[in-house]
Amino acid sequence: MIASDGKDFKRPKVVRDEKGEVSQVLKDEGFFSPIGVTLEIDNEDKLRSDLRTAFAEAAPDYHITLTRPFYSSRALIDDVFKRNYPKAISFMHRVIERVSPHIKRAHLNWVILPQSRTPTVQVGGAYSVGTIVDVNHFKRDLGNIFSALCAWSYARKYGYEFEKALVDGFQGKTTNAWDELRSQTEVRVYPKGDECSAPICVADIFAFLTDKKLYSERRKLFKDDVESVWSSMSFDVSSFYFNEQNLGAIKWIDETPLKLEDYLARPMTYMLVDQEYLSQDSTDVEVSSYKDFLTTRGFHELPIIQAQEVGGGVKGYQPRDDPNTIRDGDFLIYMGEESRRIAHSYEDALEVSVLSVKELREELRKKGYKC
Numbered sequence: 001m002i003a004s005d006g007k008d009f010k011r012p013k014v015v016r017d018e019k020g021e022v023s024q025v026l027k028d029e030g031f032f033s034p035i036g037v038t039l040e041i042d043n044e045d046k047l048r049s050d051l052r053t054a055f056a057e058a059a060p061d062y063h064i065t066l067t068r069p070f071y072s073s074r075a076l077i078d079d080v081f082k083r084n085y086p087k088a089i090s091f092m093h094r095v096i097e098r099v100s101p102h103i104k105r106a107h108l109n110w111v112i113l114p115q116s117r118t119p120t121v122q123v124g125g126a127y128s129v130g131t132i133v134d135v136n137h138f139k140r141d142l143g144n145i146f147s148a149l150c151a152w153s154y155a156r157k158y159g160y161e162f163e164k165a166l167v168d169g170f171q172g173k174t175t176n177a178w179d180e181l182r183s184q185t186e187v188r189v190y191p192k193g194d195e196c197s198a199p200i201c202v203a204d205i206f207a208f209l210t211d212k213k214l215y216s217e218r219r220k221l222f223k224d225d226v227e228s229v230w231s232s233m234s235f236d237v238s239s240f241y242f243n244e245q246n247l248g249a250i251k252w253i254d255e256t257p258l259k260l261e262d263y264l265a266r267p268m269t270y271m272l273v274d275q276e277y278l279s280q281d282s283t284d285v286e287v288s289s290y291k292d293f294l295t296t297r298g299f300h301e302l303p304i305i306q307a308q309e310v311g312g313g314v315k316g317y318q319p320r321d322d323p324n325t326i327r328d329g330d331f332l333i334y335m336g337e338e339s340r341r342i343a344h345s346y347e348d349a350l351e352v353s354v355l356s357v358k359e360l361r362e363e364l365r366k367k368g369y370k371c
Helices: 044-062 073-080 085-102 135-158 176-184 198-216 223-228 244-250 287-297 299-310 337-348 357-366
Strands: 002-016 022-041 103-111 120-123 131-134 164-168 173-175 186-190 236-242 252-257 269-273 314-316 331-335 353-356
Touching (some): 002 135, 002 198, 022 135, 044 198, 073 085, 085 103, 085 198, 103 223, 120 135, 131 135, 135 173, 135 176, 135 186, 135 236, 135 244, 198 223, 223 236, 331 357, 353 357
Parallel strands (some): 002 164, 331 353
Antiparallel strands (some): 022 103, 173 252
């Protein structure tokens, strides 16, 4: 099986004065590209077990307390190590070394589309009127679907011999690459996959460390540099960057948003929260929206732990989009009277498990979690 994740690669523009000293750092300017990785894993169950062991064994050495089996790179940086980058990076290196025996191959991707050569990209046109977009806007939008493009790139290089493709949650529009990937292999899309899927979590940490290793070793986003930062590992490392020759595969050919409900990793865990508990400036019911209210109690982690336990994806319930995505076997976790009503209403048609936050806490406590 393979697991794919992507993230942003940014290098701000540095302005120096006449003496050669840094006078300005322009974060909104400079180089940008999505960067992602696809890992081929030999045994998902063993990797999951060793990932949990890696986190548990390393935690005492770093004087940290973990409340769930594993974390994404962002959660480690922000929530666990409180922005202490050196300690967090050291911890992540230790995790990768611990699970590396289960990694057969790593394949890295990024995008090179210089504005001097490709100032604009024409998108759409297959089922809708074509549109011209600025190349920098195009690259940033490409980041939304980059995990799927990385999986496709891996398959194009090594073939579709793998059992299935686990892809971190994404959104976007139809591309020829996505159409080929989903037609050739089983694809499982994990919303918040870097938090709830062990293989995608490892891919997320791997992509994060690739960025940091390139920066600390003063290397650039060149093929030899990207591959060399992992030369000490026992698994094979390859890379491929998308350029103007690959636009036909990676650019969106239709303006209609992708419908991914048939590819979501089941069982899904949905979190429903009444509006009164959401951030005041929030309009979307996403996991991040209810963090302000629940973080101090540690309750925001409960649906993530649940998803790690049952092996599916996790997302905040969105009334506009999610009624058609819920399936038999899914979990609906609610907080508030209106959310309770909505969650239980699905029991009239589907075999779903409905739990309040309190009930979920009790279930997880029975399994040994301190929540």
